[in-house]
Amino acid sequence: MSLEDLYRKTTISPDGEEFEINPIEDYFCTDKPEEVKPVQNILEKFYNWARSESIWILGFGTGCGAIEMRPLMTPRFDAYRYGIQWRPTPRQANLLIISGYLSTKTLKRVIRVYEQMQNPKYVMALGSCTINGGMYFDSYNTIKRLDYYLPVDVYVAGCMPRPEALLAGVVKLKTLIKTGMAEGANDYANRFDWYKTNQKAVILNWDMPDYNW
Amino acid sequence: MGIIKDIVSPFAVWKHFFKEPVTIKDPLNRIAAPRYRGFHQNDISQCIGCGTCEAICENEAIDLVAVAQTKNGDSGLRPRVDYGRCCWCALCVDVCTTGSLKLSNAYTWVDTDGDNFRFTPGIDLKPWDSLKDGYTKAKGLELYPLERMPMQHLHAHQRDNSFIEIMKGYSKEEAMAEADRCVSCGICVAACPAHMGIPEYIKAIREDNLEKGLQIMYQTNPLVEICGRICTHKCETVCSVGHRGEPLSIRWLKRYIADQVPATDYYRVLNQDKVEKNSRKVAIVGAGPAGLSAAYYLSKLGYQITIFEKLAQAGGMMRYGIPEYRLPYDQLDKDINYILSLGVEINYNTTIGTNVTMDELHANFDIVYVATGLHEGRSTRIPGTEHANVYQAIELLRKITENKPIEVAEKIVVIGGGNVAMDITRSLARLQKQKYGKVQTIATSLETEDIMPADREEVIEAREEGAIINPGWGPREIKILNNKIQGLKVVQCISVFDENKRFNPKFDESVENFFEADMIVESIGQGMNLSFLTEKYAEQLEKDSRGRILVDTLTYQSSLPWLFFGGDIIEGPDVIHSVANGHKAAKGIDNYLNSIQK
Amino acid sequence: MFQKIIEKINLKYPIDVVSKKSDKLMFLTVHKNTAVNTVQYLKDDLGFKHLVLLTAVDFLEQGKFQLTYLLNNPDIKIDIGVRVLIERESATMESAHSLWPTIATYQRELREMFGIDFPDSPGVNDEFILEGWNNTPPYRRDFDTKAFAANFYHQRNSRENNDPSAHMKKNLYPNE
């Protein structure tokens, strides 16, 4: 997508009818995200249990840590027995794994991907790069701390973390979900403007709606 | 047929249905390989906080935090690792000078707060602290050379009958190679009494910018040719490279710079023309290292200096105590002449009290700086020491320098285990070789060989030259028959210091030994002679319980504000302490005069 | 082998500097206006048909960019690097995309990362790696990536800078 695609323009329908479209309004929902307050009762506990036992990971290899996902999803480590599986599209996933460094170019896609994911959704950050820049602390093209741009629920140390450590991260996330502490998505909704300011500060060509899902 | 085969053949692999699964049963507790580069461990008692790990870390993941006690050879800093930066390359382990840092094979650390991933290994307790496996530096992998560049020197048979300098100094290539070994940690700076900028001047050697090196050295030490040869090199004992290998030859590198810059360039290199002279006058008593050092730094500040020296030449113990084979007189003169050339007035053969009095000094000068040193030999006071053939090492050494004839007997015993004892032993050994063609000198000391105060290489070289070093004996009696010395009776010394580390030797009287000798030399230490101060001033000076003059530890000012002390009288005895306290006294004098003239 | 090649090139195009690195690798410095011709001659007539890489080196101190066309002759197994020095100010170089279609990618990257223009090279002005970059081209020596990263991105700071010798001075002999 380029910036021109977002401009108001005239197009011809297959019927030969000319009409004007405004992509930002017509193609996207511009509403801000809203906080979904947890229901404080036994039902919520049941929900959380169910959520924690069905971690669906988005298969988006944003950085080098993605290479350890293949061993994890194959028989040697067999993450499926922990209720984990990989999905190809953000609409079906509830866990976004940021596997290491994020260039600003990828960050832009990752933000879209995150916003397209359905609640409840969680973010797991792998490796030094997401914590404080890692090896690329002086790189002009990678962000240094992910929690300024996306709400991170769990960090896993390592460069890169082994599949076992990644699995430990998911197990930790499961306990967080069960205890109702994985509230990243609500945090994103509550501090939406703060996140957007940070995101726009590093993404130089912001050519998409503020929130698109 | 091919098609049918192609359709059927994939089904052949259904046999895997009957195979054992390859899945790891409990991946969360899987133990990594013994060499795995996991999380950091640091043995903080071994660590010296040299910071090479910080310097090698390409990610700026390691910084040094002050968590331990700072002491000599240990900065008290310890590495803190940021797992938001670390890449587990383990270069920090490979360059660790002490080998205290290692990586365990633990690898799981999950946290909800990104700020938690920063810890000081060994201080912040972690579950993996007790793990034995993990990455350590392999034997055979060294990222900096551990072995010292050997220096060309005269072999024993070339040197044992002359006073030619033994060490030839580094060539450019050798000096570059030795300077290359430095890891620039800076631990040595604190150990040096003068706090010389050691890493900086070694860097200047690497850059082949010797004039800059000389400037750096002269900031803290104006006797570099001398210290480059005979310094007690406290720096090398704490050198971080020395923990796993041989410490850098810091002393020889210093000598290399001084040797390479010709004396005629000193004035220009050291920017002496930029000094503004003033009218303040300082008298310095004694042209030894402390006096010369104070003279240099005071003249740098523009003072008018007059030195009063009792002997015929300047240099003090450096000239009259250290044999020529260690410190040739031309090199000594290079440093001294440069200082004297800065307009420092010097009166030789001038004894305070005889030629000039303290009252005159006090009247004519703003400040009097006394650094007369330790020139009175101490005696063991065992029976027989009053014999004419029992000498004081320090007197013999002075006579050798002055080229006065001394009696060299065929068999000599030296009592003492310090560097002066080695100096006289080796000097006498040379004279014996010249006179008799063979060496029959025995040096004996209370201290056993492992705790002998003399430098290790002095002992080794003395032995190479034929002298016998037989330490661990307490002298009991000099046997004299017909007014002729027969030898020295000794008993075994068990310990020299008691539990409180005070000098309190214990002997085993049952183990005796006898060293045959015609001549005995005592070299168990020296004392000072401050009689020139006269009672008038001596009474006014504050002294401690053991009769030593009390001075301010920073300025070396005594209780008489115009009187400063320095040199071996106050601390040492060695050249570098004297240089350091001469420098400090110069600063102290300047500060004092500035404060009273404001 | 190299001697012959140099003689052959010298007949047609001037060579300024020859630096032989090994039996298999040599670098030539040629003039800017004959560089692409020299490369073409090497490719078409001397068998150096494999373009290994095209890259630039920033010699900020001399105010020059060095472009290196590294060519390989797969038959005699020899590499020649053709070096061209171009001015750093408003750097431009003739495009060589008619020789190898793939060189357009290299030129596009150089345009973006060094700011060297290759007029007429296909898609040379399209963004390749960066997106929305509006600063000095990042591979230039005068672009300080660490300072840029420190200002532009949020970091967890609080790094302590303790130099061992300074720390020991502070604790052991503060007044000397």
Place this chain on the structure above:
Amino acid sequence: MNKFEKFSFDGDRTAYPNKKADGSLDIDLSSHKYIKVWQGPNHPGITGNMAVELTVCGDEVVEAKTHVGYLHRGFEKLMERRRYIQNCPLVCRVSVPEPDYNEFNYSTCVENLAGISVPDKALWLRTLALEMARLQGYLMWIGGAAGTLGFGTVGQWSNYLRDLVLDRFEELTGGRIYHIYILIGGVRNDIPVGFKQRMLDNLREIEGFMKDIRKVLFDNYVFKKRTIGLGIIEPEWIYPYGIVGPNARAAGSLNDVRKDYPYGKYSELDFEVKTSKQSDIYARAYLRYEELLTDIDLIKQILDKMPDGGEFMANIPNVFNLEIPAGETYVRSECTRGEYGYYMVSDGSGFPRRVNVRGPSYTHAVALLERMLINANIADVAQIMVSLHTYPPEIER
């Protein structure tokens, strides 16, 4: 005229797109004949974090444009402000699945420029690490290639087999993915006790599975049907598009850096360069399968011929002060994708003046892929891309 008629297509769609007078494609998106489809960066059918912007006419690709830069970290810039030794941990991140080639090329560049000679044992150990990296690279590729056609089983096996090699890597080097084993002057450690036997056991297991993979993949009717005759690289493209490695060898080339410019200990090893004429996806896949078997054989040879003991690290100068005289050099090695090269310029300081990484994917995934995708069916895009074996991080670095 039916009102939809002007949007309908001719039977033979290869006529599209029309060309303009100057030869460029006449693609008018507003004509509704064409549609843009982005494959990637978040897409299961893409080899890592990159994207291909496809302009399709029906299900046929008429124009493709590769978009990279999603993994750009600016290595070449970062290397300029790190000491020579400090770059050793950095370079392996350039190409994630096969880091050892970066370490080898980088270290060899520095050794060439600084005049450091490497001990014999270190060369053996380096060759071992490089061959193990090739082996696991091919294992990972074969799983991915089968996966794009839905043969999940092969991926399950090959990832397990790759993990076995990674276990050996972990034992040898201390790292699973990033080994940082090859340093300037040699390698970091000798092989551990019992390594040879465990490696041979693993190789036997891999060989056993390879027979099954042959049955389930290369003798598979579906696989043949989907790959034979598809994604052809013309032999005359090899030099214009800078094609190297298995992609070129499947098109009849015999170029192999290991044979042509022997490095490490390859001159003492006995192996043949595999080649093929068909140059389609199947040929390339089968060639890689054969090379994988060659790698297994090579590792066995290396383990047999490797001397016991011996220095594995040269006496190098102090790495804190290492300064290298001005000069430039180029070092290449043969990774799974072909010629992998490092071009280094030093200026006499302790930091490299410039390091340029020449990854084979640089030409394969941009110019060549854009050319090959024209007139391909959209369902085959993923396969064609995977058959070129591209790693995005080495394109943009």
